[in-house]
Amino acid sequence: MRLHTFLIAVFLLAIQSATAQKKQISLEDIWKNGTFRAERLQSIHSMANGQEYAVQNFDRATRTGSVDIYSYDTGKKVRTAVSSADIEGLDYFISYEFSDDEKQVLLATKLQSIFRRSTLGEYYVWNTLSRKLTKVSDDLIQEPTFSPDGKKIAYGKDNNLFVFDIASGATQQLTTDGKKNSIINGITDWVYEEEFGFVRAFDWSADSKKIAYIRFDESEVPEFSMDVYGNKLYQTQTVFKYPKAGEPNAKVSLRLHNLDTGDSRKAKDVEINLGDNAGYYIPRISWSKDSNVLSVQTLNRHQDTLKLSLFNASTYQTTLAVLETDKAYVDVTDNLTFLDDNSFIWTSEKDGWNHIYHHNADGSLKNQVTSGNWEVTGYYGYDAGTKRIFYQSSENGSINRGVYAIGLNGKKKQALADKEGTNSADFSANYSNFIHTYSNTTTPYRFTLNSAKDGKQIRVIKDNQALKDLYAGYDISPKEFFEIDVNGVSLNAYMIKPTDFDPSKKYPMFMTQYSGPGSQSVANKWDTSNDYWFHMLAQNDYIVVCVDPRGTGLKGRDFKKVTQKELGKYEVQDQIAAAKELSKRAYIDEDRTGIWGWSYGGFMASNCLFQGADTFEMAIAVAPVTSWRFYDTIYTERYMQTPQENASGYDNNSPMSHVSKLEGDFLLVHGSADDNVHVQNATRLVESLVQANKQFDYFNYPDKNHGIYGGNTRLHLFTMMTDFIKEKL
Template structure:
C-alpha cells in the first residue's frame, strides 16, 4: 500500500512538472512569427571565409576583429582590428564596424561602402579605393580585381575605370534596354553584364522590347492616379528580341556578337574563355527544347562553331554556364539532366564529351570546386528523396562518386578550400537549428565552430513531422509535412489548413530545421490547426521525369496528388474531414482556386493569393516551357482555365491580389471576379494597393491576419 502511494505521488509530481513547464512556455504571436522570423527566431550563425593559399578560416569576432583560426590546430591570430581598418584610409575613419568583406588574394580583401570599392592589404595595413560608380547607378557588376565597375542608369550602360565614368550606350528609346537581365530572369539569367576574366572586355545584353505589349499598372500614390505600364509578353504573343554586345576596354570599341536565327530565341549561359578570345552562348529556341552551345570570336563577333547541341521531347532546363577547369583553356564542365537528373559532365572545347563525372538518382545543386591537381570535384547534391543536401566527391578520371557527408539533413553555404583541402558548411535538420563545421574530404569533422541553440525553445511550438505518400499515378513517392497543434490530443478532432504551391521551380519541403515551414504555421498550429503540405509532382529537385509529369497540362497531376494528400488526412482519426481549408500563393493560388472549383466540396474554405487564372495571360518564358503556346496547345490551356469554372465553386473563397503585381498581373483575379458576377457566384476579394506579387515588410502581418481570420470565421460555419 505504501509503495502504491509513493508511486502515485511520484506520477502526480511528474505530471505537475510537465504541466508547469508547458504553462511556462511563451505564446508565439503572429507579429513575432513574421517580423522576427529572420532576427530573433533565426538560428545563430557565424560568417566564415577561406583565405587563398592559407591553412585557416576567418571570422569577425565579437570585438570587431578579423581573426584567423587554424582549421586543424585551433590556434588563433588577429589579422586586423576595427581601429586598424579605420586608420588604413581617410575615408574609413567614421565606420562603426567591420564591413562584409571578401578575400581576393592571400593578403588582400575587398569590401563596398555605398558606391565605392576598397581593397585592403593586411600586410601593409593600407586600404585603396579602387573604383566607384555613379550614385544613380544600378545593376552593378565589378571586375575580379575590383578596379572596374559596370552599371546602368535608366536604360543605358556605363562603366567606371578608377573614378572615370564611360557611357557605353546612348539610347533615347526607353524600350531598348542595355546591361540588364533579360528573358524575365528565366534560364538562369540573373544579370545583364559579363566581365571577361582579366577585365579587358565586357559582354552585355541589348534587349529590344519595342514589340512587346504594354501592361497598364496604376500608381495610386499620385493625384490623380497615373499609368505605370510595364513590358509584359504573354504566352503566344510577341516576345523581346535580345542580342549580345562586347565592349573592349583597350580598343574602346563595341562589337555585336553575330547570333543568327529567329529574333525571339533566348541567349543563355553566357561565358568567357580563360584567354578572353571567345564568348560562349547557349542559344535556346523559343520552344525551349533545343539548345546549341555556340562559340563566337570576342574581337569580331563572328560565329566560330557549335560545340554541341541538346534536345528534349518536352523542354530543357539548362541554367548554368560552362565552367573551365582551373588552369585549363580547353576543358570545361557542363551541367545537364539529359540522363534524367542534373549531373556534371566533362567536355573539351572541340565539343567532345570526355566523361560524365557524377551520376545517380540525385540532383547536383552546386559545384563547390576542384582540388589542386584537378583530380576531384566537389558538389552539393540531393539525397533522401530530394529532402537532404549532401556533399559529394567525384574523381574526374575514374568518375567514382562518394557521398562524404554522413548525417541526414541539409548542408548549405558549403565552401571548399583547395589550399587546406577542407570544407566548411552549415548543417541543419529537424532537430538541429544550425551547426557550423569544418570537415575533410572524407567527411570527418575537424572542428565544430558553432552549435546554435533552438531560438524557439521557450515557445509553444510543435515538432515537424515529415512523411511520404504515394502519388495519384500509384508509384511515385511524394513528400509531406505536418504540424500538429502544440497541445495535441489524439482523441480530439482538429481542422486542417493545407498549404500548397505545387508548381515548377519550387521545393517547399526539406529536412531542415522547421522543415522549411514558415513560422505563421506554428502560430496557426498553436491556435488549434493541423498544417499539412504535399509536395506534388511537377515541383523541383526530384529529377526530370518528376518535374515534367505536368508538361502541357498544368493543374492535372498536381490536383490529383493534392487530393491523395486529402485521402491520407481522412484516414487519421484526429482530423476533422468536414473542416478542411486550403491556402497558397502564386502557383499555389492557382492550385487553391483549382481545388475549390474542380474538386468542389473537398475544402470548406480557400484563400488564393496572386493566383494564375488563365495561363494565356501569364508570361511567355515560364508558361511556354510547361504549356507550349495557346496556339499549339489549345486543349491544355482550355482545361487549365479557371475563368469558366466559377459555377463549380463551393465553400468560401477569398482571393487576394497586389494591385501592382508585375508577375501575375491583376487581370487574372479581376476576370475571375467578373465571371463570378456573371454567373451569380459569391466570392470574397481583397487587394493590397501598394504591393507587387508578394506582400512583404510590416504589411505581411496584415496579410496573414487576413488569411487566418478568414479561415477562422468560415471553418466552423
C-alpha cells in the first residue's frame, strides 16, 4: 500500500515537472516578438489556363519586386511576368492586377490609405509583350480598372471619373461636378465603403463601350470632424460626411456613360430611370455577360426589401428580376453570378437558412440548389464544364466549415474537404483544382493542393509544422467546445482551463465575446493573437469562456434576427444567464466573474457589467458603441430602424441608461481618431458615469483609430488590460 502511494506521488511529481518545463506565454510573445506568427500563403492570382498561378514576391537583397508565375502541380516557378529590376523608372510596386487577356499588368505604387478599404495611389501599366511601361496619371488616383478589352483604364480622381487610353496616352474626363464633401462620382462615400463593403462604384460593360456608375450627392449629409494631434504645435482636423442613425444619407443615382456614341439617339451620359425598382440605397451594380444588360440591386431604407433589377442599355427599360423581403433585413452579398445564357446564381435566406438558388435570365426561379438546416458560408463559383457549383458551408457542424461541390440542378453533392475544423478553398480559374486551407483549434493552417474532381490531395504546400512544434512547447490547454442551454435556447461556447486544472479549486472566470449580428466567435479554427492572450490568462489561473448569444450567426435566420429592433437586449440576457449557469459549476468562483469586448463586444461588456451587477464583478470595454444614436445609418438602421421610429430600442439598451447600476470595476478604452466608432461614444459614457458619481478607469489613445495599433500600442493596451484583470478579478 505504501509502495503504491509512493509510485503515485512519483508519477504526479513527474507530471508537474513536465508541466514546469513548458514555456509560459508572455505579452511580448504575442504583441512584439511575433513568436506565434503562422506561415501564410501570399495572395495568388489564378492564370486563365488554370494550370498556373501568379504571386507577388520581393527580393530583400536586391530590393526588387516581381510577379512570378508558378505551376499548380509542382509549385515550381515557370517564369516572371514582371520585375521592377527590368523596368527603368519603377523601383518598386505594392500590388498588381492583370488585364483579362493577361498581356498587361497594372502596378500600384505610393499607396495612401483613406479609410478601411479605400486608397490613393500612383499606377503604371506594364505590357508583358512589348515590355513597355505606361503611367496612368501623374496624380494619385483611386480604383483604376482595365476595360474588358484591355485598351483603357477607368479610375476615380477628385470625386470624378476618368478614362485613360493606354495606346494613345489620352485621358478623357467623364464627369465634372465632383466636389469634396458634396458630389462623388463612381467611388463610394464613407458609409457605403464601411457597411456595404465596396469602394469602386463603377463597372465596365462586356463590350468595353459603356460604364455604369453610382453618383453620390452627400451635400445634405451632416459632417463629422475629428482632431488629429500629431507632434506639431497645432492639431489638424479631419472633416468628412458621416450619416448617423436617423440622419440624411447621400442621395444616390445610377448613371450610364456611353464611350461609343455612334448612335445619335443615345446620350453620352444619362441618368438611368429605375422607376418602381428604384431604392434608397444602391449597394451593388454589375454588368451581365450580355453587354447591354446591367444588374442593379436596390434597398429601401429599412433594408427589409431588396430588388434585383435588370436594365437594358438598348431599350433603356428596367425589369424586376428578384424581389427579396424579410421581416427584419435582407443581407447584401457578392454571390450574384451570371452564366453564359444569362441565367444567374443567387443566395438567399428565404427558407430560413442561407442557400444557393438558380434563376432564369428573366429572374424566375429555376431551382433551389442547396437546402438543409445549415448555412452556405462561402460561394466559390460555377464550373460551366462540369456544371458544378463550389461552396463552403456549416453542414459539418455550426462551429466548423466544409468545402463542397454540387450540380447546378441540386444533385450529386460531394464533400471535397469536410474534416472537423475549418476548411476553405481557392479554386483555379478552370476549376480543375483548389488550394485547400485547413485548421482547427489545435492545428495551425495547413495548405495543400487538392483535385476539384474528388477533393483528393495532390501535394502539401505549407503545413506550419514548425509552429505546431513550437506551440507544443508552451503551457497551453486546448479550447473545450460545448453547448450551454439558457433562456430556452442552446448556445455554442468554449472554455479554456489552466493546464494544471484542479476541479476541487475555485477559479475566477473571464468571459470574452463579440456578440454582433450574424457574427461567430466560437469557431473550430486556429488561434488569433487574442486567443494567445486568453491562453496566457489561463496560465495565470483564470478560466476563459466564450459564448455566442442569440443574434449571432450560423444557426439560421430566426436565431440571428431575433434581436431586430433590440440590439443589446437578448444578447445581454444570454451572457448574464450563461455566466450564472456556468457559476454553478463547483470549480468556478461566482464572486469573481469578468467580461470584455471590443467595438460591439465593448458595447456588450459595458451593458453586462451595468445590468448584471449581481453577476459580473468587472468589465473592460474597448472602442465601444455606447448609444446606437451615434453610429452610422446603414449598419444601425438595418437592425434598429431609425431612432425616430424606435426610440425605446435605442435608449433602453444603451449602456448610458444603466450607469446607475454599476457596482463592479470598469475599464473604458478608446482611440481619439476612431473614424468608425467615434470617441464621442466614450466621452458621453464618461459624462454619464461621472454624473452618476460612479468611479471607473478610462484610457484614451491619441490619434489611434478603431484598431488601436502601431508601434508598442497593442503591447501597451494588453499590458494595461492584463494588469487590470489581475488586480480586479
